Amino acid sequence: MTGSLKRRRFVQVGASALAGGFAGCLDDGNGDESSDDTDDEGDDTADADESESVGSDGLLYAFAPDRIGIIDPDEGAVVDEITEGVSGVAWGDPRITHDHGTIFVPDSDRARLAAIDTETRTLDEWIDVGPDPLHNYEPVDGEIWVHSDDEGSFYVVDVESYEVLETVEIVPDGGHGKLLTHEELGDRAYAVNVSEPMVATVDLGERERTGTIDLGDVGGTHYKAYAPATSYAYFEHQGVGTAVVDTASDEVIDALDIEGGMSLSPDEELLAVLDGETVRFLDATDEASDVVDTVEIDAEPDALRYHDASDGLYAFTANAAEPGVSVIDLDEMAVTETFEIGAVEGWSRTAVAGGGYVFASSDAEGTVVVVDGDDLERTAEVEVGEGVDRLQYIGDSGVGYTGR
Secondary structure (H helix, E strand, O other), rough: OOHHHHHHHEEEEEOHHHHHHOOOOOEEEEEEEHHOOOOOHHHHHHHHHHHHHOOOOOOOOEOOEEEEEEEEOOEEEEEEEEEOOOOOOOEEEOOOOOOOEEEEEOOOOOOEEEEEEEEOOEEEEEEEEOOOOEEEEEEOOOEEEEEEEOEEEEEEEEEOOOOOEEEEEEOOOOOOOEEEOHHHHOEEEEEEEEOOEEEEEEEEOOOOOOOOEEEOOOOEEEEEEEEEEOOOOEEEEOOEEEEEEEEEOOEEEEEEOOOOOOOOOOOOOEEEEEEEEEEEEOOOOOOOOOOOEEEEEEOOOOOEEEEEEEEEEEEEEEEOOOOEEEEEEOOOOEEEEEEOOOOOOOOOOOEEEEEOEEEEEOOOOOOOEEEEOOOOEEEEEEEOOOOOOOOOOOOOOOOOOOOO
C-alpha cells in the first residue's frame, strides 16, 4: 500500500520523539538524524519530508460528510482541512492511536475505516472492514478493533500495515456492539451487544471470544465501565438495569436498578450513569456501588467529559433536546453553567475535551462550539460544514479512562 509506506516514512522522521514517550509531540523534521547527510539528493528528500510534516498537536479534527475541518482552539478557527478522499461519508466514532499519530474513523455506510495521518494532516488510506462499522478501539498497542454491527464481529486491523489480521465473532446474527478494556485487565476484555442478554469474554492476545456471562432471557447489553479499585465491571442490561460483574470470577454479583451511558472520572473514583435525565454518581471505590449524589439535567444529556480546573473538577455534557453544553461542578454536585450551541438533527451528541477546552458540534448548523474549561466561557463558534458531527482532539483528553 502506497499510503502505508508514506505514513511509515513520516513516523521514522519523528522516531526520536516517539521513543521518548511524548504522545502527540512529534518531531518537526529538524532533528539530528538528518544532520549527517551529505548527499544532495538526501538533503532534498529531507526538506520535502519536513515541509509535509506539519503536525496536529493541540488541534481538533471535526468530521463533516464532505470535509474534515482542523480547528485551532486558541484561534477559534479552521486552520486546515482534508477534502481529498472525503465525500458523503457517514462517520462513526474516531479513535486516535496511543502515540497520537493516526486517527481511525469508520464510514458506517461503506464498510470501511479511514486512517488519518495527524503528522501530515492527510487521509492516508481507506481500509475495507465489515458492514455497518461504528465503534473502534485500540485495546492492544498496534491494533485497532473495529466493530461491524451488521456481522456482530470485530475486525482487528494492524495500525502500520492497515492489514486485517483477524475477525472475532461476538454474536452470530449481528447487532450493535462495544468493547470494554483496561490496563489492569491485561489481555482480558469484555464485549457487549444489544442483540443478546449476555457479555462475551475476549482474549485480546489470542484474538478470540472465550466465554459468556449470561444475564437472563431478555434485553441486550450496551454501555459499560470498569472500576479498578474494586475490579468490578458494569454492564447496562437494556430494559432491566445494570449488571455488576466481579472480573476476578466473571460472575454477576449485583444488579442495579439504573441504566444508561457510563463515564468514569479521570481519578477513577466516580462512575456517572446517565439514567435518563438524571446523572447518578456512584462510588467506584466501594463494593456496594452506592449512589453518592444525583444531578438533574432536563435536556437529554450525553456522555460526560471532564476538565480539572484550578478550582476543582468539572464534568461537561452536550445536550440534544435543549441545545447546550451543561457544566456540572463536582464539588457542588450541581449544574453551574449552560453554554448555547446549535441544534442537532440526530438523537444525541457528545462533547469532547482536551487542552483545557471542551468542544461540541451542531450538525444542523455545521458549527463547532469551543468552551474554555478554566474560565467557563464560550470562546468561539467555528464554521465547518453541514452535518459536522464527530470530533477528535489531538493530545491528552479529559474523557476518563477509555483504553489502555
